[in-house]
Amino acid sequence: MTEQLVPDSRDGVTAVMDAIVSAAVNAGVDDVVLARLRCLYTADQDTLLKSPAELGLDSLTWLEVLTVLEERFDVLLPDAVAVTHESRTVLGLARALADCRRAER
Numbered sequence: 001m002t003e004q005l006v007p008d009s010r011d012g013v014t015a016v017m018d019a020i021v022s023a024a025v026n027a028g029v030d031d032v033v034l035a036r037l038r039c040l041y042t043a044d045q046d047t048l049l050k051s052p053a054e055l056g057l058d059s060l061t062w063l064e065v066l067t068v069l070e071e072r073f074d075v076l077l078p079d080a081v082a083v084t085h086e087s088r089t090v091l092g093l094a095r096a097l098a099d100c101r102r103a104e105r
Contacts, residue, residue, distance in 0.1 A: 012094035012095070012097050012098045013048060013090060013091060013094045014041070015069065015072070015073070015094070015097065016065070016069065016090050016093045016094045016097065017037075017040045017041055017090060018072075019065045019068040019069045019072065020037055020040065020055070020057070020065050020090070021034070021037050021038060021040075022068050023057075023061050023062075023064035023065040023067075023068050024037050024057065024061060026064060027058075027060070027061040027064060029056070029057070029061070033056040033057075036055070036056060037055060037056070037057075040055075040090065043090075045091070047090075048089065048090040048091040049089045049090075049091055049092075050089060050090075051088055051089065052065075052088055055090075062088065063082065065093070066081065066082060066093075069093070069097055073097065073100075073101060075097070075100045075101055075104060076100070077096060077097070077100055078096075078100070081093070081096045081100075
């Protein structure tokens, strides 16, 4: 069973999805993968819990996603975010981003 998205977390999810698409474009992923990634904006909760590999992204592109988020939000994501299983999903990364932004306030 997946938990419900709360309205505030939706903004974080959108930010992560924007970063994923940007990183994928920068990495030169093929058009099929890019089209699939753009569908994340209307994805259900289960899709938001898929791993980068399930989304068609390699490890280097996922690290680029982290870099894009750090630059856009002027935060430093802890190293643990890059390696923890939960943070390697759209929803998990959105939560990690929100935690980092709250900690910096």
